[in-house]
Amino acid sequence: MTDLIAIKGVTHAYQTDAGPLPVLDNLNLSVPEGRFCAVVGPSGCGKSTLTRLIAGLMFPDKGEVWLHGELVKSPRKTVGMAFQNPVLLEWRTILQNVILPLEIVAPSMPKAKKEARARELLSLVGLEGFEDKRPSELSGGMRQRASLCRSIVHKPDVLILDEPFGALDAFTREDLWQLMHQLRAEEPFTALLITHDLRESVYLADQVVVMSGRPGTTQYVLNIDLPSPRPIDMLYSAQSVEWLATLRKQIEVAQGRTPEKEAQA
Amino acid sequence: MTGINWQKIVTPILAIVIFLAIWEAWVWYKGWPTYVMAAPSDLWPAFWRFRWLFLENSWQTLWRTMVGLGLSVIVGTLLGMIMGLSRMMNDALYPLLVGFNAIPKATVVPIVALLFIGQHDFNTVLVAFMISFFPIAVSVAIGLSTLEPEYRDILRSLGASRFTIFWKIALPKTLPEFFGALKVAVTLAFIGTNLVEIVAPHGRGLGSLFDSGRIASNYPLMFAVLIALALLGIFLYYIVVILERIFAGWAERRPT
Secondary structure, X not given: OOEEEEEEEEEEEEEEOOEEEEEEEEEEEEEEOOOEEEXXXXXXXXXXXXXXXXXXXXXXXXXEEEEOOEEOOOOOOOEEEEXXXXXXXXXXXXXXXXXXXXXXXXXXXXXXXXXXXXXXXHHHOXXXXXXXXXXXXXXXXXXXXXXXXXXXXXXXXXXXXXXXXXXXXXXXXXXXXXXXXXXXXXXXXXXXXXXXXXXXXXXXXXXXXXXXXXXXXXXXXXXXXXXXXXXXXXXXXXXXXXXXXHHHHHHHHHOOOOOHHHHHO | OOOOOHHHHHHHHHHHHHHHHHHHHHHHHHOOXXXXXXOHHHHHHHHHHOHHHXXXXXXXXXXXXXXXXXXXXXXXXXXXXXXXXXXXXXXXXXXXXHHHHHOOHHHXXXXXXXXXXXXXXXXXXXXXXXXXXXXXXXXXXXXXXXXXXXXXXXXXXXXXXXXXXXXXXXXXXXXXXXXXXXXXXXXXXXXXXXXXXXXXXXXOOHHHHHHHHHHOOOHHHHHHHHHHHHHHHHHHHHHHHHHHHHHHHHHOOOOO
């Protein structure tokens, strides 16, 4: 299986008034096609920088980012993004919001076809009947559903999720986790999820990468060998509890609170 | 959304009637003659007597104000775009604009009148423009520079051009701020037009009618001009409100 996302020895620093601020240090990461990778780590470890590098919105000082066997040198049309803030355009209806990426990626596609595609996705995420509403008329969870539709409407190879469930209440979040599995089944994609929620990473991902504190580097990789979709109660299995405990310890190490040796003992 | 909301129409009219009643009662109570303070009941005869002059001069004032305002919209938006999209231009232009705005326009009127001597229409439009473009430039600049990076990233990650991002996201997102500024600019432009009509009189517009009232010691006429100006201001303001409803109605939160 080929690696759809391959990050090789990426090092990056931001230029600040106080001199360069290194955020990523020799980061390596690879996600095979169709897999779901979650990246966890302490705040400020460069997770969001990582998403911008993969999206081609910025370029590393050192190292390479490969997508689909091609070196990323500019933004690509085959990437979808969703953020913690759903950033829906308030002046557009939900349907027109979902269509937005198609207007950029496939300007020649007939309008009816674009709308049909958006309607199909909206009904898949349970937003049927809300197509003509404005974002301000929807709840936070519904907006995030619409935002997810927009991120996959153009059938991207790579879906970049930067804490999309972070601002939702616990039950809505679990609903959306289940929805992610459902979307994976219907619309296959390779995903990279940035999150602070270890349960979320274990429930959703095939592979959890723990990044060290700043400057971020790959500290630990945990493989979750379970098929998708998964029942939500898998989180309460002995195996999951063990995974969560392992990840928790790794986070402590990343935060610099526990020496690495102790964590492995 | 269905039918007319009578409360919305009746309430402001009632407020105006109460205001006029208090004004009338106060003048009557104090026993002021018209040369101290005219009462609303003195104004109507003045209006009626000079009705054609009022119509003619209102139009003179209105069209110059609108042309000045139109210039403000164009130049203000352009300046705002330059400042909003370039950090450097923002730093460079801000002090200049603030300084320019701080100069009382009453002092500019004689200068403009000397610079373009006899060009009354041009002078009036120019002052109306100078006094009103600042809020538009500032609000467009702020609207553009405070655009959350995620909005840009969603389109940029798909390879959209700067122009597409501006057209599809930045511009519509700035519209509510733009209209907010336009409401301020409307009244400012009126002040600009009247300043010229009174400080550098050219015999046209409501300002000149005010002046003739002053020269003829016709105090009710002077007050009537003030009321006419207020009415014109309200008229233009509500035109802006209607435009705002059409182009930025989405920004209005409906009670749910």
